[in-house]
Amino acid sequence: MPPPLPPESGEAAAGDEGVLVAECLRLLAALPSAAAASPAFRRHWPSISASLASLSASLSHPAFPPQAPLLAPLASALSALVSVAGNHGSIGHLHTVSLLSSSAAELSQLAADAQLVVSPGGSGGGEGEGADGLIPRLRLGSAASRAAALDSLVDSVGSLPASSAAAAVSAVAAMLDSGEILPASREKAVYVLAAAQAAAAGVLRNLASFPDLLPSFREEGALPSLLQLVSLGTPRAQELALGCLQNLTSGDGDECQQLKVEAFQGGALGCVKDFLESCVGDEPGLAPAFGLLRNMASFRYIAEIAVSASFVDHVLAALDSDKAATRTEAAMALAELCNVGSKNRRDVGDAIPRLIWMLEAKAVTERDAAARALAALVAASGYRKLFKKEERGIVNVVQLLDPGAARGVDARFPVSVLLAVSQSRRCRKQMVAAGACGFLQGLLAAEVDGAKKLADCLGRGKMLGVFPRS
Template sequence: MTVPNSDDGDRSLTEVITSLIDSIPNLLSFKCKWSSIRAKLADLKTQLSDFSDFAGSSSNKLAVDLLVSVRETLNDAVAVAARCEGPDLAEGKLKTQSEVDSVMARLDRHVKDAEVLIKSGLLIDNGIVVSGFSISSKKEAVRLEARNLVIRLQIGGVESKNSAIDSLIELLQEDDKNVMICVAQGVVPVLVRLLDSCSLVMKEKTVAVISRISMVESSKHVLIAEGLSLLNHLLRVLESGSGFAKEKACVALQALSLSKENARAIGCRGGISSLLEICQGGSPGSQAFAAGVLRNLALFGETKENFVEENAIFVLISMVSSGTSLAQENAVGCLANLTSGDEDLMISVVREGGIQCLKSFWDSVSSVKSLEVGVVLLKNLALCPIVREVVISEGFIPRLVPVLGCGVLGVRIAAAEAVSSLGFSSKSRKEMGESGCIVPLIDMLDGKAIEEKEAASKALSTLLVCTSNRKIFKKSDKGVVSLVQLLDPKIKKLDKRYTVSALELLVTSKKCRKQVVAAGACLHLQKLVDMDTEGAKKLAENLSRSKIWGVFTRP
């Protein structure tokens, strides 16, 4: 049986395959294995024939590399077959069997690689996808490179795939647009399959690529679509991966943990325990990202039991005390989500020293935007009767005033909601008024966002119960007008009960009653009464006592 020279071309490969197929029935050792090899050789022969139909196969590097690998495997197959022609195995049975198994595995890989390459369309000579032709744009160049890399990740050996993923990482780091192009070329399912079979080093690089993709908003849904398969791989990395791999897995899980189904799966599979371990002993970066995943998971009530079982409150508060700024923000955000509507957890936070940690976080945070989670946590704690007195005594009211006037919408809204929560007593309402909360809340009434208007009107409806606060409000030139404007039924999705309640408190003053009527409240109230808005009828009746009522309702 003659082995062709390396420059004999594709036809020589076909001749070798034909010769091997013909000789296999005469082999006396490992007949079953050679029968399987014969079937794979037949498949490979068909694929090599298909290769010749593509003009691009001779110039495509992937195709050329595959043919070189096939030649090497066939050479080995010929040599092993020669040793199996007789009943006696000079090299020993175990060694020869191992060599036969190796040939079978390599042929199986070649068959699969050839199938991937043929189906990819890369061998089509259309002037765009074949190497050596001009490419019309940078986008096309990236698309071509991405397409090649996706194929390279599926064919060849470990070294080839390792080189491909290194190139992919480099490509993705350049631009978010490159990420979107690679995702469009189908890289995500290929990466998930790689996690099943690749080496430890390759697995870490694959997780790094997945984490990069997760950072591009428009690509997250493709990762989420992979479901539990990807999720389970990432959770295993959290348990046993390197520090680098754990950090990248946490980055990816931040995107995946925003769905209720995934959050439940992470909780059921021990993910919260693994994440808390990283929070305690991981690198600064991995701690921050792990806390970010926990922050997302805490949004879902189904996971709270897992947090309690793992003593998460203690770990999170410790992180607020000693973590990086991002870790602190995520830990506070997680506590805010956990305590939402749960008085037991609110009490646990206070018992573990959460109030002092919140003060330290509040006073040291460098970005107003980052403070939003702290304000939300404060709002939650203030809703608990057992806790809110402590919140007041720790000096949080003066801290709220500058936040109400900050330039970040979400922070202003959270602060106004916190004011509503803290206005549980005449003493606290008076203190907030004296501290300066009224004026910024009036300014918020004129905000663009409906949520801001509603949060401000709700806070004012609480604070204006206090007589001294009403005096402060009356000093504003625009306060009454701003409130009355919110009565307009044309302003949709705004809960007008709070606006009505605030105005009801103000019209006890004759001067304010005149201002309310002059601002056009009567026409709005007539419509709100027809809509059965709570409190509208009572306010309309109060205004009707004014002689001005008849003037402003006359058509």
Template sequence: MKLSENEADVVEASNLQYIQSLLTSIPHTISFKGKWSLIEAKLSDLKSQLSDVTDFPANSLSVEILRSLSHTLSQALTLSLICHSLHLPSGKLKTQNDIDSISSKLTTHIHDLDILIKNGALDKNNENENDIVSKRESIRVESRNLITRLQIGSTESRNSALDSLLGLLQEDDKHVLIAVAQGVVPVLVRLLDSTSTSEIKEKTVTALARVSNVDSSKHVLIAEGLMLLHQLLRILESGSGFAKEKACIALLCLSHTKENARAIGSRGGICSLLEICDSGTPNSQAIAAGVLRNLARFAETGENFMEEDAISVLLTLASSGTLLAQEYSISCLSNLVRDDDNLKLLIVKRGVINCLKTFWDSNIDFRGLEVAVEFLKTLASDERVVDIIISDGFIQRIVNVLSCGVLAVRIQSAKAVYRLGCSNAKVRKELGEFGCIPPLIAMLDGKAIDERLAASKALSVMLICSGNRRIYRKEQKGIVSAVQLLDPSIPNLDKKYPVSILTSLTHSKKCRKQMVNSGALLYLQKLVEMEVDGAKKLQENIGRGKLWGVFSRP
């Protein structure tokens, strides 16, 4: 409710009168003179602050604080008069406690008034809707007022301010950006300390989770560093299930940096996250697995995962969690075993192939398959695992996704073909027989450089097999598509792979003629000058064929 200027003036005048009376009374105190001297110094600060407050029009927030101050000053005056005597009706210990309580309250009032003045919460525009010229400005003013309320007053008032803030943040991502710009994040981080109630902590971490979901605000959370991490990890250890889930959402944002990942691992965060994966709600399990996936990207956390027997928990979640939980668990396992062949073999023996197969076959729209194909590629780097992959029918699965509509999945599939093709001749032959070559040729014409590079790299290995070369020659666009990749003006595409593809086909006179007609010699001259591997040999092979054609009999 908006308050009148007269009411505000009365409260301000009352406080100044109380302060003056106290400053007159304190020199006459006999009991606890030292404590009263400290209070006297605080009264001087309050008097100065009240002078600043009177320079601004009153609003509900300032009058609320001034009323509370008036009550404290009244108590202080009564207590100071009692201390004019050595005889204390309530006893020495009780009176001392009362004086300490008054001193503490005055410190809180000084803190609250300081925030009120510095935050601009007394600005005349805060209470005058007619002066608000836009919706954006109104949100800015509301955010600033709520941020001020989060820093002052009672637990109940802060709790109420959090409710209002959460309502504001949930309405629109733009509201999040405005609140962040007004400085809400550092204030929320301070609210997560041990003195806050569990209810306030839940609401605070919910607000931080909301901020972490807006990309443009993530850097502000990251800037809070170890202080925020420490508070979030404490919630993972002892918070409610709801608070733990929200803490995991915030950690998804924070766990992308090596420094934060190391801190989370060294402070027991991986253990707490694994406990959530083991016994949390389906949604919290998925989010916790997502944080673990981020952490597993860094070698520094590997030992922490092994100490906590993470493999068992992740394998269980990969086989029985929600699709998102399975996706994150598989991605986490992929990161963990990436550079450890013995670990790859271990998780294969413990049934990870069946988990991968179930997850793969459940993703009918292909969108979640990027991590599965990438994991398959990681496992295929160990030749001991390749035969198991082949026997479980993954070649056909790869062929099916090479031509799917999801670019990232196609790229990972081509990389998996390359990795499998590097293993042995038998696998290369099977890849060709199952139909890998036509979709890979189609990928050579893709818009994305990464797709064209992945396809050319896979085909360069596939064409080591003579049977695969026959399949390639039957594809109408095979030669033209490979020649186009020789163009030096195409950036970030290693030319040695299309050179290798074409070189493997030069035994065919028809193919050599197609290469020449497609402009290969023009490109190759530039590639020779650039010293691209194999370019000179390819130029000689198809160039010699051209000269033979010139001098052949009619």
């Protein structure tokens, strides 16, 4: 039977931690010979020996701090193993196996913690350590030390890279699960878990833009988690989760169509509505919410439900946003919501002046979105009358036919708008005066849908060249 721990080791646990390092190293060296005399050690020895080797390397490392909090539990665990090896004949085989199993797991965790201590950015850093250096301290310190590390992490968690954010989530979650956390630190721990959520959602949003990864999102069951984050996450995490869902449902392939259906079945419309109703102004960004609404509303059945649920009111309000991205996505959503049956349509006449104003925006995407929405609106005769009353309506739409000034705008939509009001002689005169005939020549060569019909309507069978090209 090996000798018991010398008295000074117990005193070291309470005072001089430097002695604990030496004591742990002594026990690590003594354990192999003690284990050789115990048949019960044979099954667990491979995992135990790997942990011992890792611990020896870490404790001997120059960067290992002599005050590391893990030394006391390590000395206790090693001493218990030595005791089991010496008493295996008197405590029963099953009991011995149980003790070895639990000790092996504890040693493995301690070995991993010790590696964290000596790794770059570990807990031996000083006051200038980065956020990554705080993460090991969340796992290894006393309750007071962990609380101090958590205080420091709260200030920097928003700037953590994705990999470090994942490590922070793991460490803070372990703190909460262990119960070894001061009451005052619980709220901070929950806060850290929530900014880390945003980092993870941001990574997923970027990954969702790759079509070949869409099957993985479905196979891993990502939709329920993302929808839960939209409901319960921080405002930034909600915005990024919505962005991820928008990317997942933005294509036309079978995988995207299935994701749209699954998102709808999972309650995405309700999540979007709750998000929009909970937001104050345009903070956080609302664009992803309208982008997801637009994608799902490409199914007419979903669009009709959205209209019945008063989504149109949110869309109309968003057209007045001071953020171009929000106005753009809202206009695109409005274009889809207008494609519902006449029984379910809502009055959106107030949108027409705003959309005409958006036709003058600097961003091509915003002008294109406004043209799409107007094309959907003027398909109804009542909205054509409202459009014709707007002084800048015809002029702004015609400018979108100019290949130089409106590069990137899908010409089919401004052509569709002009065709819708071309029965009016006054509107035809406005189109000609704004230079529509000259622009149409290029569209005819490109065989743009509707261009020939509009040209015939303006030309009355005559050559386009007789009209002025102002």
